[in-house]
Structure formats: structure tokens, C-alpha cells
Amino acid sequence: MLIETGLGLLVSSAMLTSIRTNNMPDKKKIEKIFEYTKTWVTTQGNDIKKPQFIREDNITADEKVIGIEYVYRLPLGMPFKKLEYLNENVGVFKDGLHKNVEIDFNEGMMHLNVYEADLPKSWDYVDEKLEGWKVPIGKTYKELIMHDFDSTPHLVGGGTTRYGKTNLVKGIITSLIINHPEDVELYLIDLKSGVEFYRYRNLKQVQMVATNVAETYDLLTEVMLKLEVEKGYYRDNGWSNVIESPIKKRTFVIIDEAGDLVPESFMDKDEKDMHKECQWMLSHIARIGGAFGFRELFFSQYTTADVLPRQIKQNCDAKISFKLQNGYSSEVVLGEGNTQAADLEKIPGRAMFKDGATMHKLQVPRIYDKQMEKLLQDHYVTKRKDITDEQQADGDTNELIQIRDID
Ligand SMILES: Nc1ncnc2c1ncn2[C@@H]1O[C@H](COP(=O)(O)OP(=O)(O)OP(=O)(O)O)[C@@H](O)[C@H]1O
Ligand SMILES: [Mg+2]
Structure with a gap:
């Protein structure tokens, strides 16, 4: 051979x-x-x-x-x-x-x-203070690899079902909130009907959670408007990049299962257009938003060229792939010639991470829902739409800061 x-x-x-x-x-x-x-x-x-x-x-x-x-x-x-x-x-x-x-x-x-050694089969997420916009991605044979969202603004991820995409996203959300409670804004898109992210809607840092394509359209429209406002503000102040500006805020748009945004042949024209618009807005935010403090995490189990638009791929220098079925899918995520995600062991959390020209094989930290809830417990608030009619009648509606009792 x-x-x-x-x-x-x-x-x-x-x-x-x-x-x-x-x-x-x-x-x-x-x-x-x-x-x-x-x-x-x-x-x-x-x-x-x-x-x-x-x-x-x-x-x-x-x-x-x-x-x-x-x-x-x-x-x-x-x-x-x-x-x-x-x-x-x-x-x-x-x-x-x-x-x-x-x-x-x-x-x-x-x-x-x-x-001589092998990677750990599993290790638990550890809560720690990190500098700047770094988050833990995984352990290689010798060290813990961080991803710095200020050096590489966006992250694309792929992987067959049940190999750990959502777990990684949850770890990243936790780390961002713990390290930047006042500066991070999160827009979460969970096209699995919200089963993973809807529970985070009451976190202070979470601006919106979309659980279907129509909500995703609204969420992305809001982000696009914010981006336009920021652009004007940067222009007026003579800043060309968030890193050179005094702005501390970063806005993350996170999509888990972007495959559901691909228009299908059975859909009518309006529905197809809505799907295409969502894909276009995600591409636009990845292309233009980085300089203005917008970060995108784009995850999908279906790694074909129509799920992962070229514009997004080109603007995401960091890529992570869990186990994939074949070399072609691996190349769609990691880039031409990079078939390694197909050869990964069948271990959840095992992944190839590529940042620029450097490729690492690593084991992503495992985070449990209970652990995450505990770590973030001080950040839950009661948001306007969760306030009951009775409270509204009391004229209590403008307060968003009622601490939620999660115990
Ligand atoms: N880093 C990890 N270390 C150990 N086990 C993990 C890790 N990540 C995931 N797992 C295990 O794999 C299961 C599936 O993980 P997860 O839900 O993140 O997969 P997924 O890729 O998002 O799947 P899907 O595509 O179906 O949404 C978890 O419930 C957990 O048992
Ligand atoms: Mg998932």
C-alpha cells in the first residue's frame, strides 16, 4: 500500500x-x-x-x-x-x-x-481564573491548551453525534462568564429545540436564546443591528479594532447544530429564504464582526460544504473536530489535507484542534450540568418575560435583577 x-x-x-x-x-x-x-x-x-x-x-x-x-x-x-x-x-x-x-x-x-504516554480518557473541567479572553480547550500529551478569543476571534467545530461538541460549548460558556461576568454578552442558538441552552436564558450575560429558525432570524437581526451601531461608534472614535480600543465588552454568538439552517427542497420559498438569510447573517458576523468585538462559535455534526459556508470557514482560523466518519468530513472542518479527525479513537471528548498552522490532538474537559449550575449560580437573574402578571401589576417590571433560587 x-x-x-x-x-x-x-x-x-x-x-x-x-x-x-x-x-x-x-x-x-x-x-x-x-x-x-x-x-x-x-x-x-x-x-x-x-x-x-x-x-x-x-x-x-x-x-x-x-x-x-x-x-x-x-x-x-x-x-x-x-x-x-x-x-x-x-x-x-x-x-x-x-x-x-x-x-x-x-x-x-x-x-x-x-x-511514550497517551492522552487521558477523561478529565473534569476545573474552574480557574484566566487572563484575557482565554478558555480551556483540552489537554494534549504535555499541557493544557487554551484558546484566546482575542487572538483568534471565531471557532468552528464539528464531530459525529455524542462525541462532545455541546459539552465543549458549555465549558466555554462557563469559562467566559466566570472570567468576564460584566463584559461578556452571549447570544445562544440551540436548534435542538432549546434542550441544551434554553436553561441558560436567565443568566445575566445571556441576551437571547433562539430555539428554532424563526427565533434565530430575530436573534441574528438583533446582533446585526448591534454590529452596525458598534461600527459607527468605532468610526467616530477612530478605532479600527477592539483590541486597540478601550472597549472591554465582547459579544459571542454561539450556534450548536448549524446543520438545521440549511434550506431543504421541501420548504416553501419564504422558509428557504429565512434559512438562507440566517446563514448569510452568520457569515457576515464572522467576516466583519471580529474587529468590533463580535465572536462566533459555529458547531455542527454535519460537516458538508453547504452547512459550513466558505465565508465562515475562511474567517475562522481556529477549528476543532471530534471524531468524524471519514476523511472528507474532517477536511471540511480542519482544512484541505487534514483527515486526522477520521482517525481519532472512539472516545468522547477526543479532538483535533487547529489554530493557524498548529494542530493538536487533545482531550476536552468534561463539564457536568450540576457543576456548571453551581459555578454560575450567582449569575442567574429573573428576566422580564419570566416575571408574572401579578408582579407586573405591582409595577415591578423594570427590575431584571431578582436572584433566582436554583437550589
Ligand atoms: N470531554 C468529554 N469527556 C468525557 N466525556 C464526554 C466529553 N464530552 C462529551 N462526553 C460524553 O459524551 C456525551 C455526549 O456529549 P455531547 O452531548 O457534548 O455530544 P454532541 O457532540 O453535542 O452530540 P450531538 O451531536 O448529538 O448533539 C456526554 O453526555 C458525555 O457522556
Ligand atoms: Mg450537541
Whole structure:
């Protein structure tokens, strides 16, 4: 069998088996893989420049050695595409070394992390104070990976049903509220009739919850209007990006199961138009909103091109995918050539996370509804539409701040 390396060369599985079963040290095996995958640059004089070994270091976690990091200087002039291909084909290193491998690039160096250990099968969400707009995404072999919504404003996510999309979104909502109770605004779209998010409607930070397409249309229209107002305000103050402005507020639009926004052939024209408008508004917010403090989390189990509009994909540099059925679905979420989500183990919470060119395999923290309720208990208020007629008659209607007793 031949394996497409993306480097313009095919590595045979026999070659990889010969490396794997050979008793040479890992460093030698890595160099053999470079050779087979032609990880080099040919200069005009036909000289071959190869990655140059710089050093190896132990990787430790909790004072235990869990693997070795091999650092190589990449040949000058190696095109970015080639680096991406190396990352996409991390499987070639995994097969050759028969160990877990991760690749990072920075400042002309390639860091090949070879682990003896495996990822945890599950770990519980831990409430902690985090700097800026960071949220925990998951544990890799060696560290906890955060996503910073100020460096990368939007996040796209996919994954087969029951592998942990909603759990991740709940963890993110909790972390955002705990760390920014006064500054975060949440617009939640839950097209599973609200079974997951409707219960959060009484959180102070939650502005609206939409549970069907018509409500989603209203919610997105409101966000679009806010975006227009913000744009004018930024222009008047001479700010071009929220990060350079004194504005602390961030507005998150979170959609769980965006597949339900795809117009279907059985729908009448008005219904189709409403679906299309919703998709267009989500694309617009992802494209324009980032600079003005709007953040989008776009999750779906159906990862086809019509569910995940091109505009959204292009404007979301951070992507996460739980287990998917095939390489094609994985590529729709993670980008061309990135089929790794199809090879993930069948473990809920196990995911591939891509931020720019860096790809991590990780285990997302598990958060339980009870735990979340407890962590957020001080943020529940009674909102206007939940106030009874009797209270309204008392002239008590403008107060939104009655603490809800959740015990
Ligand atoms: N990070 C995690 N660690 C351990 N178990 C998890 C994790 N995430 C999810 N699970 C388990 O998987 C179940 C399904 O998770 P979740 O509801 O988040 O999946 P989903 O991808 O949103 O599914 P659907 O597409 O059907 O909405 C959870 O009830 C939990 O038992
Ligand atoms: Mg879900």
C-alpha cells in the first residue's frame, strides 16, 4: 500500500514497517522518514538542504519524563505549504515510530514531540481564573491548551453525534462568564429545540436564546443591528479594532447544530429564504464582526460544504473536530489535507484542534450540568418575560435583577 505524504512522494507502508521494526533509535528513524518523504529543499545548483538536527530534550509533565522533543532547523526557503503537509502527515511519523507524535513549527525550527504516554480518557473541567479572553480547550500529551478569543476571534467545530461538541460549548460558556461576568454578552442558538441552552436564558450575560429558525432570524437581526451601531461608534472614535480600543465588552454568538439552517427542497420559498438569510447573517458576523468585538462559535455534526459556508470557514482560523466518519468530513472542518479527525479513537471528548498552522490532538474537559449550575449560580437573574402578571401589576417590571433560587 502507498501512503500519500503530500510532499510529492509516496511512502510505502512496507518502508514504514521496515523503520518501525528496526531496532534503531527514534532520532535515526525520524531522519529516515525525512529521507523517504523528501523533506528537503533543492537549490538552483541542485544542492540538497536537509533539516538540521539541533538538540533533543526530555518532555516532562508533573516531574515525570513523558517523551522526547527533537528540534530541527528547517532548510531556508522551505515553502509554508511543505510545512503544512508535514503537519498533515504526522501519521507517517506515528506509524514509523509507533508512538504518539506532534509537530510544531516556530521561527524556522521544527519541533517533533515523541510521546511514550497517551492522552487521558477523561478529565473534569476545573474552574480557574484566566487572563484575557482565554478558555480551556483540552489537554494534549504535555499541557493544557487554551484558546484566546482575542487572538483568534471565531471557532468552528464539528464531530459525529455524542462525541462532545455541546459539552465543549458549555465549558466555554462557563469559562467566559466566570472570567468576564460584566463584559461578556452571549447570544445562544440551540436548534435542538432549546434542550441544551434554553436553561441558560436567565443568566445575566445571556441576551437571547433562539430555539428554532424563526427565533434565530430575530436573534441574528438583533446582533446585526448591534454590529452596525458598534461600527459607527468605532468610526467616530477612530478605532479600527477592539483590541486597540478601550472597549472591554465582547459579544459571542454561539450556534450548536448549524446543520438545521440549511434550506431543504421541501420548504416553501419564504422558509428557504429565512434559512438562507440566517446563514448569510452568520457569515457576515464572522467576516466583519471580529474587529468590533463580535465572536462566533459555529458547531455542527454535519460537516458538508453547504452547512459550513466558505465565508465562515475562511474567517475562522481556529477549528476543532471530534471524531468524524471519514476523511472528507474532517477536511471540511480542519482544512484541505487534514483527515486526522477520521482517525481519532472512539472516545468522547477526543479532538483535533487547529489554530493557524498548529494542530493538536487533545482531550476536552468534561463539564457536568450540576457543576456548571453551581459555578454560575450567582449569575442567574429573573428576566422580564419570566416575571408574572401579578408582579407586573405591582409595577415591578423594570427590575431584571431578582436572584433566582436554583437550589
Ligand atoms: N470531554 C468529554 N469527556 C468525557 N466525556 C464526554 C466529553 N464530552 C462529551 N462526553 C460524553 O459524551 C456525551 C455526549 O456529549 P455531547 O452531548 O457534548 O455530544 P454532541 O457532540 O453535542 O452530540 P450531538 O451531536 O448529538 O448533539 C456526554 O453526555 C458525555 O457522556
Ligand atoms: Mg450537541
